[in-house]
Amino acid sequence: MDPADGTAERRAAVVYNPIKVDEDQLRAEVARAESENGWGESRWYATSVEDVGSGVAREALDDGADVVLAAGGDGTVRAVAETLRGSGVPIALLPSGTGNLLARNLDLDLDHLPGSVDTAFAGGDRPIDLGIVEAERADGAREEFAFLVMAGIGIDADMAAGTDPKLKKKVGWLAYIDPIMRSARKKNRLRIRYRLDDHDARSMRVHTILIGNCGSLPGNVLLLPEAAVDDGLFDIVALRPEGVRGWVQITWKIVWENGVLRRTQVGRKLMSRVKEVRALRYLKGARFTMRFDSPQEFELDGDPYGEVVALRATVDAGGLIVKVPGEPDPDAAREHRQEAEAARS
Numbered sequence: 001m002d003p004a005d006g007t008a009e010r011r012a013a014v015v016y017n018p019i020k021v022d023e024d025q026l027r028a029e030v031a032r033a034e035s036e037n038g039w040g041e042s043r044w045y046a047t048s049v050e051d052v053g054s055g056v057a058r059e060a061l062d063d064g065a066d067v068v069l070a071a072g073g074d075g076t077v078r079a080v081a082e083t084l085r086g087s088g089v090p091i092a093l094l095p096s097g098t099g100n101l102l103a104r105n106l107d108l109d110l111d112h113l114p115g116s117v118d119t120a121f122a123g124g125d126r127p128i129d130l131g132i133v134e135a136e137r138a139d140g141a142r143e144e145f146a147f148l149v150m151a152g153i154g155i156d157a158d159m160a161a162g163t164d165p166k167l168k169k170k171v172g173w174l175a176y177i178d179p180i181m182r183s184a185r186k187k188n189r190l191r192i193r194y195r196l197d198d199h200d201a202r203s204m205r206v207h208t209i210l211i212g213n214c215g216s217l218p219g220n221v222l223l224l225p226e227a228a229v230d231d232g233l234f235d236i237v238a239l240r241p242e243g244v245r246g247w248v249q250i251t252w253k254i255v256w257e258n259g260v261l262r263r264t265q266v267g268r269k270l271m272s273r274v275k276e277v278r279a280l281r282y283l284k285g286a287r288f289t290m291r292f293d294s295p296q297e298f299e300l301d302g303d304p305y306g307e308v309v310a311l312r313a314t315v316d317a318g319g320l321i322v323k324v325p326g327e328p329d330p331d332a333a334r335e336h337r338q339e340a341e342a343a344r345s
Contacts, residue, residue, distance in 0.1 A: 009039070010039050010066040010067075011041070011042060011064065011065060012034065012039060012043075012065060012066065012068070013044075013057075013068045014026070014030060014042055014068075014069045014071060015047065015057050015060060015072075015080050016044070016045070016070075017046075017047045017076050017096065020072050020076075021071045021094070026094070026113070026117075027044075029113055029117040030042050030069070030117055032114075033114075033121045033122075036121075047072060047079075052079045053077075053078075053080045053083070057079065057080040057084060058083050061084070061087055065089060067090050067121070067323065068080055068089060068090070068092070069092045069117070070091055070092065070094065073096055074100065074301045074303065077093060077148065078146065078147060078300065081102075081130065081146060081320050082130075082145065084321075085320055086316070088321065091320065091322055092123070093106075093108055094117065094120070095108070095110045095116065101149040101150075101216075101217070101301060102148045102149055102229075102301075104216055106126075106128075106322065106324065108324070108325075119323050119324065119325050120323050123324055123325050124325070125321050125323065126230075126324045127230065127318040127320070127322075128229045128322055129229060129230055129231070129315050129316060129317050129318065130146050130148065130213070130316040130319040130320050131146065131148070131151060131213045131314075131315060132144065132145075132146055132147075132314050132316050133146075133147060133151050133300065133311055133313050134313075135311055136308055136311070136312075137306070137308060137309065138295045138307065138309050145305065146316075146319075147213065147301050148213060149212070149214045149301045150210050150212045150213065150300075150301065150302075151299065151313060152298065153192075153208065153290075153292070153296050153298050154190065154206065154296075190205065190292060190296065191203060191204070191206075191293045192204055192205075192209065192290045192292055192293075193290065193291045195287075195288070195289045195290075196236075196283055196285040196287070197286060197287050197288075204240075206238045206240050207239045207241055209236065209237070210223070210239075211234050211236050211313050212234060212236065213227065213229060213234065215227030221254060223237065224282075232317035233285060234286065234288055235283075235284055236283040236285070237280060237282050237283075238280070238283070239279065240279055241279045250279050250280055253279075287312075289310070289311070289312045289313075290310065290311055291309065291310040292308070292309055292310065295307040296309075
């Protein structure tokens with residue numbers, strides 16, 4: 001108890017990947033920030049090969065954490081977020097690794113550890129959406145996962161499954177070039193039957209399909225320009241290139257139109273005069289189900305999750321609270337906790 005006001009002392013939990021972080025530096029910054037902001041001593045939980053973050057994040061919740069700092073790559077962040085879903089306890093991002101996809105989409109600082117730690121202890125709370133995927137395996141088994149940025153079948157899943165982890169650690173995103181090129185040479189070989197929200201089921205032949213909660217990828221690539229992390233909707237894109245010309249159209253659309261023209265008023269006016277290309281099809285909705293004619297690799301936030309024969313994705317609107325720079329709102333934090341507790345009871 002805090003003798004000054006009789007309230008329980010707030011404590012943070014740090015879930016960290018010991019391979020990807022400088023633990024000594026991280027401990028020093030956390031000790032500084034907790035002292036400056038009047039928090040108690042933080043508890044520390046290391047991830048492992050067997051537990052990339054879900055189990056230790058559950059321990060942190062059971063131990064009464066008031067905020068959980070996720071220090072690691074996208075896999076660590078996804079696992080911690082999946083566990084914190086609906087708990088009312090916020091996650092603070094301490095980016096590490098090659099992706100940092102959620103941090104990029106929230107415009108958080110990627111290269112300033114003291115600032116990220118300060119945000120964890122003194123920042124504001126921002127509710128965001130989570131994507132929830134129910135995956136059906138070839139043997140009929142079903143598993144549920146959460147994702148923060150994107151779920152996908154096709155080129156991104158091939159990329160995630162075919163990339164050498166050791167090479168990725170050495171050269172970062174350059175390691176994806178080879179699996180991307182191998183996947184790009186494949187034709188539109190995948191027929192899916194899909195249903196969006198309450199619309200009738202339809203069929204489509206695609207090369208790649210991506211379900212996005214956020215729109216930006218590394219390298220400032222704006223794949224889904226209308227995606228928002230807190231709008232309660234998915235933005236979905238199907239890539240359907242026919243040969244080299246189709247890939248040129250996709251590259252032009254993503255790199256030039258989305259990445260350059262869309263960022264200026266003049267560019268947006270020019271885009272209004274350009275016809276959409278058949279190689280790309282955009283959809284938007286809160287529920288999306290697809291079934292494949294053969295088992296397919298799928299990925300979540302850049303990591304492979306094996307083969308599936310069907311996926312069902314739904315939006316958990318406001319299901320996760322993220323610490324962001326700005327003044328904290330105690331009333332809002334209290335309301336988040338009360339809503340989460342009511343939902344669990």
